[in-house]
Amino acid sequence: METKVKLLRTGNSLVFLIVFFLIAGVVISCSDDVLKDEFKPIPNQSWNYNFVPSFEVKVVDKQTSYRLKVNVRVTADYRYSNLFVLMHQVHPNKKQQTKRIELRIADKDGRWLGKSAGSLYSYQITYDKDYYFPDTGTYRYEIEQNMRDSPLRGVSDVGICIEPNKKH
Numbered sequence: 180m181e182t183k184v185k186l187l188r189t190g191n192s193l194v195f196l197i198v199f200f201l202i203a204g205v206v207i208s209c210s211d212d213v214l215k216d217e218f219k220p221i222p223n224q225s226w227n228y229n230f231v232p233s234f235e236v237k238v239v240d241k242q243t244s245y246r247l248k249v250n251v252r253v254t255a256d257y258r259y260s261n262l263f264v265l266m267h268q269v270h271p272n273k274k275q276q277t278k279r280i281e282l283r284i285a286d287k288d289g290r291w292l293g294k295s296a297g298s299l300y301s302y303q304i305t306y307d308k309d310y311y312f313p314d315t316g317t318y319r320y321e322i323e324q325n326m327r328d329s330p331l332r333g334v335s336d337v338g339i340c341i342e343p344n345k346k347h
Contacts, residue, residue: 212342212343213340213341214236214237214238214245214341214343215234215235215236215339215340215341216250216338216341216342217234217250217338217339217340218250218252218336218338219232219337219338220335220336221335221337223330224254224256224332224333224334225330225331225332225334226324226329226330226331226334226337227330228323228324228329231267231321231322231323232321232337232338233319233320233321233322234319234320234322234338235317235318235319235320236317236318236319236320236339236341237316237317237318238312238314238315238316238317238318240315240343241311241312241313241315242311243311243343243344244309244310244311244343244344245307245310245311245341245342245344246307246308246309246310246340246342246344247305247306247307247340247341248303248304248306248339248340248341248342249264249266249280249282249302249303249337249338249339249340250301250302250303250336250338250339250340251282251301251304251334251337252293252299252300252302252335252336252337253284253293253300253302253333253334253335254298254299254300254333254335255298255300256332256333257284257332257333257334258333259284259285259326260283260284260285260286260287261281261283262281262282262284262324262326262331262334263279263280263282263326264279264282264322264323264324264337265277265278265279265280265322265325266279266280266321266322267320267321267322267323268318268319268320269318269319269320269321270314270316270318271314271315271316271317271318272314272316278306279325280304280306282304283304299335303340308344309344320339322338322339
């Protein structure tokens with residue numbers, strides 16, 4: 180009997196977590212007219228220097244201002260209050276730009292700033308509020324971890340969100 184109850188509790192917890200992540204995904208995700216909103220998992224939640232997730236974004240409107248964001252999920256095992264990444268952008272003409280970004284993920288008291296589900300914390304952090312793409316075409320973004328540790332333990336997923344700013 181105890182085994183059945185334990186299984187039921189585990190099943191209910193799993194359903195709760197799935198529903199929570201679906202709702203959290205809607206709440207912290209980009210708007211409906213998003214160009215890209217994607218996460219990629221970090222193997223074994225240990226981000227090595229040589230693992231650089233990439234994302235392709237097709238831009239058809241260079242007259243619109245966009246909000247550029249980094250998506251990240253960390254576990255309670257993550258040891259730092261910030262996360263430095265290098266955001267590489269490769270233009271359709273192959274021109275490359277790199278920007279170093281500090282993602283604040285905990286306050287000075289050590290409290291996580293993201294949305295939590297158990298021991299997983301999700302963040303969507305804006306790093307450019309008013310970006311205009313210089314041209315149309317397919318851009319590639321690559322996210323490289325830029326911390327001292329390799330592997331960097333406790334990082335579950337990383338990604339990007341690119342959405343147009345609302346016109347007044």
